[in-house]
Amino acid sequence: MITSFAEVLDAVRRQPRRRLALASAVSSNSLQAAVRARDLGIADLLLAGRREEIERLAAENSLDLTGAEICDAANELEAARAAVLAVREGRADLLMKGLIHTDDFLRALLDKERGLRTGCIMSHVFLLELPDRLLMVTDGAMNIAPDLVTKAAIIMNAVYLANCLGNDNPKVGVLAAVELVNPKMPATLDAAALATMERRGQFPTCEVDGPFALDNAVSVEAARLKKIPGEIAGRCDILLVPDIEAGNILAKSYSFLAGGRVAGVLVGAAAPVVLTSRADNDEAQLHSIAVAVLMANMQRTGRLKVGRVHY
Amino acid sequence: MITSFAEVLDAVRRQPRRRLALASAVSSNSLQAAVRARDLGIADLLLAGRREEIERLAAENSLDLTGAEICDAANELEAARAAVLAVREGRADLLMKGLIHTDDFLRALLDKERGLRTGCIMSHVFLLELPDRLLMVTDGAMNIAPDLVTKAAIIMNAVYLANCLGNDNPKVGVLAAVELVNPKMPATLDAAALATMERRGQFPTCEVDGPFALDNAVSVEAARLKKIPGEIAGRCDILLVPDIEAGNILAKSYSFLAGGRVAGVLVGAAAPVVLTSRADNDEAQLHSIAVAVLMANMQRTGRLKVGRVHY
Numbered sequence: 001m002i003t004s005f006a007e008v009l010d011a012v013r014r015q016p017r018r019r020l021a022l023a024s025a026v027s028s029n030s031l032q033a034a035v036r037a038r039d040l041g042i043a044d045l046l047l048a049g050r051r052e053e054i055e056r057l058a059a060e061n062s063l064d065l066t067g068a069e070i071c072d073a074a075n076e077l078e079a080a081r082a083a084v085l086a087v088r089e090g091r092a093d094l095l096m097k098g099l100i101h102t103d104d105f106l107r108a109l110l111d112k113e114r115g116l117r118t119g120c121i122m123s124h125v126f127l128l129e130l131p132d133r134l135l136m137v138t139d140g141a142m143n144i145a146p147d148l149v150t151k152a153a154i155i156m157n158a159v160y161l162a163n164c165l166g167n168d169n170p171k172v173g174v175l176a177a178v179e180l181v182n183p184k185m186p187a188t189l190d191a192a193a194l195a196t197m198e199r200r201g202q203f204p205t206c207e208v209d210g211p212f213a214l215d216n217a218v219s220v221e222a223a224r225l226k227k228i229p230g231e232i233a234g235r236c237d238i239l240l241v242p243d244i245e246a247g248n249i250l251a252k253s254y255s256f257l258a259g260g261r262v263a264g265v266l267v268g269a270a271a272p273v274v275l276t277s278r279a280d281n282d283e284a285q286l287h288s289i290a291v292a293v294l295m296a297n298m299q300r301t302g303r304l305k306v307g308r309v310h311y
Numbered sequence: 312m313i314t315s316f317a318e319v320l321d322a323v324r325r326q327p328r329r330r331l332a333l334a335s336a337v338s339s340n341s342l343q344a345a346v347r348a349r350d351l352g353i354a355d356l357l358l359a360g361r362r363e364e365i366e367r368l369a370a371e372n373s374l375d376l377t378g379a380e381i382c383d384a385a386n387e388l389e390a391a392r393a394a395v396l397a398v399r400e401g402r403a404d405l406l407m408k409g410l411i412h413t414d415d416f417l418r419a420l421l422d423k424e425r426g427l428r429t430g431c432i433m434s435h436v437f438l439l440e441l442p443d444r445l446l447m448v449t450d451g452a453m454n455i456a457p458d459l460v461t462k463a464a465i466i467m468n469a470v471y472l473a474n475c476l477g478n479d480n481p482k483v484g485v486l487a488a489v490e491l492v493n494p495k496m497p498a499t500l501d502a503a504a505l506a507t508m509e510r511r512g513q514f515p516t517c518e519v520d521g522p523f524a525l526d527n528a529v530s531v532e533a534a535r536l537k538k539i540p541g542e543i544a545g546r547c548d549i550l551l552v553p554d555i556e557a558g559n560i561l562a563k564s565y566s567f568l569a570g571g572r573v574a575g576v577l578v579g580a581a582a583p584v585v586l587t588s589r590a591d592n593d594e595a596q597l598h599s600i601a602v603a604v605l606m607a608n609m610q611r612t613g614r615l616k617v618g619r620v621h622y
Contacts, residue, residue: 144495
């Protein structure tokens, strides 16, 4: 089981390289991360965007674009469409957001005819590098206020990513502000439903429990002090957050307040998608690429699929 | 301006000691923290709960209760009522939750006739000790899903606490998952309204802006990369979170994932209230007591009041 970003990088360096399509490749952070991934031998590059801007940015940052295919595009949205098309046509294996507004990027990605929809919902997973494992937080970047059905699907997407990292039976904790079911707090009601669904066998290949407050989701000692039973309390691999604000704030607090390492990837599209933020440094973006390459390699083997919740 | 818990402790050790009423004093963490506060000369103790249990717990933990008044109470709820009554009658200056279910504690605190209501709303503020300041996060423990009016009142309560710490014009950032106003994300709409209220002079004695994602609320560099203007971006003293889940998860991630120091206090009651969790260590509880003692001393001087929002 992979437990750190160094191990992700190690794993993908021993696997076939995959082709990365960078949509609007005119962000210096993203371009640097993509070139580093190329130099590490984990990705070939397809750079979509205005050719002269990409070449100027590369020159300014002393980045060698030898071997990278540049796909000239008039503007950000066209660049995103070109990158998505490359993935659709099998000329690229994973997609990455460069310097482009998120809604333009998502428009190209989610386009009903020319996008990368599969039939699954798409959801985002943050990976937080703890001392002993990669802790997943979902969904802090795509689904705004998911209902119960969507939450269950978000869990299955994260379980798929955990499977890709070699964790065959991940522990999923459903987060709230408290660990008791409180009729005034809808997050605790969804958590109760999800926990019961798991006990009824409705989730394949994972364990689910909740509600948990964050302390008793990640700290065995806190769970003990609060007398919360079970194998999941304090030992979660995946944290399902109630909404996008909670997840986004959790991941960013780990990065910007705690100085921890965080990566992120979209699951549920026809190919892995790296959805970075301008404020991410290039190390974070490299780690996200590496996770996406690992996913792309798993998809190629065809051994893993996103599981279905039983109703 | 006070920027660390060490400075809070320094300040209160130079001020008159205040009397702490501990409701259900049969938690070893809380009792240890209270005794440490007594030993540091910042608080006298009134311990409500079953006398024999309190005395047994003190003996087991080698805690000297000399000088502490024990207020015998048959059960947790009675202990909370006795502690609240002591504050109402001026026999104690601040209230602290011991080993008692939160809803029982709140029942005693919020009782319309015998509680500590004032007319203000009550709200909770977490204090996160960053390297250069105490960052406030509100409300992650009391108000579940506040509306706009409640959010504005929560801001004024936190501003009051910032004033108590010597910050006369705190910078308030309204958090969301993104920094753009998005009609599909209600947290960003409330943030927009609050930011405009500030520009219209509706908030006295503070600066308010938003929406911010956490990165550009606390990191000047992230705000610069995302080209977010203004004096508040990246420099927030107070973070208003959209709901209890986001705030609770943020504060607990700082404590349980980042190993940071966190304290917390309720504002808006007739006296400061320390609302601890069983998973808090006694250092966190001591810091919370110290902040509450500082508030109690400020209330005694009568110089500071919770400000009113203008509509």
